[in-house]
């Protein structure tokens with residue numbers, strides 16, 4: 001079975017391998033008007049699905065989960081081909097993505113309402129939770145499977161229908177997910193994937209279509225703001241997972257080896273192209289040089305190459321524009337007085353590759369420290385004390401993930417509480433898991449994905465008052 005359908009070259013959305021530039025496939029390009037009809041069909045399919053028990057829906061979702069895991073290798077190869085990440089990371093993404101389907105299949109069985117002690121004799125107060133309705137989602141290219149399953153898993157488990165527009169660069173693994181969902185028994189119109197070369201048109205449709213009750217978006221803060229403004233028209237419910245500017249703080253009492261390992265995991269995953277990647281590395285003066293020494297050894301061991309080649313740890317960036325952006329941020333930092341301890345330039349492996357880079361002497365006002373780098377660059381910023389570190393860390397409109405390494409228990413609590421972020425990794429550089437609530441504050445977004453809270457994003461809470469008792 002082919003996991004996605006193609007159309008003749010030149011007639012649809014062309015998907016290229018970022019490592020080689022080669023055309024992988026051309027898939028159907030849906031116009032907003034076609035997607036409007038697909039939303040109507042999704043809305044029509046919804047009542048029958050919502051009327052099933054949570055257990056019956058869970059049985060279908062568990063089959064979908066199992067099929068994804070059976071095809072892990074094939075899906076991982078697809079992710080690597082269209083998004084570039086090393087195969088080992090792509091395998092990890094398939095398992096991580098599938099975990100949301102398993103998790104929410106289980107969790108939806110526990111979407112409890114409550115009875116509330118009454119406020120008046122002869123009256124009773126209770127709440128029930130019901131599916132939001134027909135949903136829409138717009139997803140990015142950096143996790144082409146996981147960013148979809150963490151929306152579609154809870155939506156379907158809760159009894160909603162959902163139409164997903166994947167990123168233009170990575171529709172293939174999204175279409176493969178849809179095929180496997182169908183094979184698992186998810187009704188045909190209930191969950192649809194509609195790649196499109198007109199993202200703005202589809203975004204506007206999702207916000208204006210009267211049957212879309214909720215839109216979930218993962219992507220840039222710029223686009224998130226456009227969608228939020230458009231969603232005002234119908235007061236469409238929103239979940240937004242937007243950009244970050246993660247500080248990674250190494251205090252003088254940290255285990256420096258563990259901190260260096262944590263930074264490698266946080267910074268270089270997907271060549272630095274995740275919204276929770278360490279973006280600014282703050283190191284306390286007294287341990288700065290010792291930390292940098294450990295870091296250099298680890299960065300030197302990275303292997304830049306095609307993600308499909310054995311041993312590669314740093315794949316390409318998603319496209320040439322991404323390389324230009326990283327190059328210009330690095331250039332600006334160097335011009336402003338930073339020093340490149342390692343890298344600092346494009347890689348000669350190919351047009352979409354950038355050398356793993358370590359910059360010392362970065363100051364917090366430089367563009368590289370105020371914007372999302374989305375590339376394999378470590379900007380090192382020195383600080384003197386805890387207050388200064390927290391001040392620098394919080395001095396940003398973003399609030400997605402933050403990390404710090406410290407051993408002193410009082411400091412750990414103080415800093416954990418002081419960081420204005422939706423997620424804080426303490427002595428760990430990897431925080432993502434289906435069991436915990438993922439999401440940001442400030443301009444990093446609205447709502448949470450994963451965990452029991454992720455289900456509530458697809459449920460409405462209804463209060464019922466019963467009188468005459």
Ligand code: ADP
Pocket residue numbers: 138139140141165166167168199200201202203204218219220221223224226227
């Ligand atoms: P990135 O910079 O990571 O590509 P984007 O926010 O541009 O982030 O893209 C994330 C998703 O948003 C993609 O699916 C893209 O097609 C979509 N997108 C881009 N522009 C718009 C828009 N104006 N309205 C709705 N969706 C959009």
